[in-house]
Amino acid sequence: MSALHIVNQAAAPVINAIAGPKIDFTVIMPILIMLGAACAGVLVEALLPRRSRYATQVVLTIGAILAAGVWTFFYGFKQRYAVTFAGSVAVDQATYVTWGVLLVLALASVMLMADRISEPGGAFIAQAAPAAVLARRARTGTITPMQTEVFPLTLFAISGMLVFPASADLITLFVGLEVLSLPLYLLCGLARRRRLISQEAAVKYFLLGAFASAILLYGIALLYGYAGSLRLADIATASQAGGRGDVLLLAGMALLVVGLLFKGSVGPFHTWTPDVYQGAPTPVTAFMAACTKVAAFSTMLRVFYSAFAPSVWDWKGTLWGVAIASMLIGAVLGITQSEIKRMLAYSSVAHAGFMLLGVLALSENGMTGTFFYLLTYGFATIGALALVTLVRNADGEATQVSQWAGLAKKSPVVAALMTIFLLSFAGIPLTSGFIGKLTIFSAAMESGMGSLVVVAMIATAITAFFYLKIVVLMYFADPLPDGPSVTVPGGLTFTVVAACGLVTVALGVVPSVVIDMMAVQLPLLS
């Protein structure tokens, strides 16, 4: 009796102590919308008849992204900031900006994925399992429409991308990383054409990605050993206080950062990038190049600013080296490429190096600059890859650079738009890429990284060489007799290309509004 009494008495406070944490549903609603839509998408696949799935999925996906976007913008402007989920998710100004950039770019990518006119039946295979044999049959026979699982997979990936940069502790960060990565591995293997190279890309990405995740997780374990906590803020406090062995901190940080750099395809951790960009269906390449980069770099921003800023002097030199390596690897190897998607992949490695400058600046301007650069780079990349989907011959996309010879004569509009995107990559004024470079490099210069900026300028000049190679081919070379033709784009692709072109020019001429929206104040919540 008395024993029972004691148990009861003891139990009561314990139950109180593990009462669920207070959750601010308002701030995490974009994540919930995306996850909910993803689950609904799975149900659509299971329950609806095949013929009505495509339309439902497209409406559901685009609707969900729009809803999450509107929510983000609304509460972002209302400055509704909070740390919730028992301190594991931080929704602050930087998070809202990241989400906004992510959702806008995701919308464009998803519209590319949904297009079934440029490539009849869509860019995705109807059944992922078979290899090249069935794909060849599909070319001769009737065209089976694409698999619609890509939409819920994409939604899951976007959910992970939303969680990733909002995580205030390392476990949430890892969960976000896995949720965003797993669907991407699958999406890479779903190309309708060139099945083997697509499957190869998926396997490569999966194996290397799994290694990177493991390395990142090991880093998390070491950091826990160092700080006794998984929260970013606690790691910062611990390193500020000092008195502990720095080996754990630096080793843990190195491993963690390697995982992040891998996702952001920063050289020398970029080796997967060219193969995967080349093999993946082009809309997925666009999605990865734009959105995964946003997620990876915004997470790097949060981790560096929230957790590692106090120990900056210990790791600065190494990361300067990484940034230089990335810029030069991307620029130099890009010259040697003869395939457009691989060339864009190396260009993305070089651009990742530029963005790393913004991250390393560790200042408000650096953060704003990185966000702006991510947005401009994302739009230009999606636009360029969308154009790649339009230039086709009998075997699908004509991705050899040489096949683009004389394209300006066949389709002046496609050539002109491609030129705009390439000039934006090269940072020519009146394109968004120039303002991106201006903001990020001035932030870097302010933080005393003048020498890195000079390296970045040299790298930019080198990258300009291979961008220019495409322009030269398109405008000054004669078309090949059996060269590719330009397909009339479907409405969705057309919208995406037009919007990307418009944004690339508009952000180059009047960037003020967007820069003001992205002005972030430090410190971040954590």
Place this chain on the structure above:
Amino acid sequence: MKDFPFLLIILLLPILGAIVVGSMKGASAATVKLVALAFTLVEFALVVALWIAFKAGAPGFQYSLSAEWIPALGLNFSVGVDGVSLVMIALIALLLPIVLGASWEEKLPAGRTIGGYFALLLVLESTMIAVFAATDVLVFYFAFELMLIPMYFLIGAFGGPARTYAATKFFLYSLFGGLMMLASVIGLYVVSKDYLPGGKGTLDWATLRGIAHQIPVSTQLWIFAGFAIAFAIKAPLFPLHGWLPDAGAEAPVGSGTLVVGVLDKVGTFGFLRICLPLLPAASTKLAWLIITLSVIGIFYGGILAAGQNDLKRFVTYTSIAHFGFIAMGVFAFSTQAMTGAIFYMVAHGLATGLLFLVVGMLTQRGGSRLVADYGGVWKVAPILGGMFLIGSLATIALPGTSSFIAEFLVLLGTFSTIPAWASVATVGIVVAAVYMLWIFQRTMTGPVRGSAVLMDPVPTLVPVHSGAGTPAGAGSASVGPAEPAGTHPDSQAEAHSVVHAHAPRPRARFGDLNAREILVLTPLVALIVLLGVYPKPVLDVINPAAVGIISDSGHSDPSPTIQGAGK
């Protein structure tokens, strides 16, 4: 009159013209050309009005316009003109109608239209004017880079056989320089935050000039390096000149004239607009380097010009030699040399413009750019020969031509501060006489000779379809006569006899300049002579600006002012 937004209209009118010309798809080539010409003439009239309303000697910029552009970064779009930019804008506005007129019957590569060519020239005009009118360093940078794009297509789409190579080389050189400059622009912006109230950065030229003397030398040197690389590529100074011969030679005559006539001056203009006033300490400290490179350039350009066997490349190398004089004048830090250098920018634009256009008219007639293919042209085309002579004499800077005043002022002014270099550079004038007179002698004088000048001596041997009768069948000139000569040994002997002028009367492949071409060249000839005799109107505008730049750069004159400025 003062409130009339002259400058904005001058900046936008060519763009508008380009849009109009570019959108005239259905119209005949003649209409398109006339519309384009009308735009450049109106533009020229506006610039003349601007000059008349310009108050010479008034401090600061006139016709200034400024609008907020990226407030988050404290950047403005602002333009204005002072004496230097006024004369350069006038030069551009003058050259454009001339260039259009000279390109009237330009033979473009297959598939290109004259409308596209003229539209790009108009876009180029706008961007070039913007470079000279910019009063914000970022606007300057913007225009500097944007200038590349129309020029790139002008060379790459409309140029000679190696146009793609030349266009790519031009673009990469310039882009590399531009990016180095961007690093410096950003550096200047970041540094300005330390010296301005509120820590707000700016790239406004006047504000930066105000704080220029506070920036430590070490910082200035880094910033100077980036700008100097960009301007030295553009100018071009000696080791960075590699793009110019290719770009100049492969560009069609019209845009080539603008490359050597105006585009290059952006480099020297950048030195005196940005380096000297905004980075005075660094400019003073590194003046020896620029002057050394300039003097090397004077001789290097001159010697290579003498050795050229390609007429258009020859003109570009003479240009490199002259830029040595201009850059030396800029960095000599005396008002005379500075005035001379600015005046040289105009004089060189006129002289080289004339020479390049005449060479273009000649090579188009002969269908070959090789010096060896020409000889005795004077006898065949006396007016062309005369124009070539005037261009040559202006290039040598003979007294009575505008270049003489310029070169004389530069050397005089340089002598007052750095006599040794001035003495060495004077020898460069002799080199100029050597390469210029030698090429004149080889192409213009003597008996009529050369495969590009002579009609094939035995016309019946030439296959009819090779077009021996048409003046400028490109490529046929050198190949055409060789082929039949090989198969018929007799004809070879006959050809030799013609070369040695034993034949009664050699028949030339082309005639003299036509009325349009004479009309196009006349304004240049007139101005070369007029400014050579009476330079006062231009010097009056330039001199106050030069005085301002010298005092901004923290120097004072050894001798007070110039007598030649005609006070």
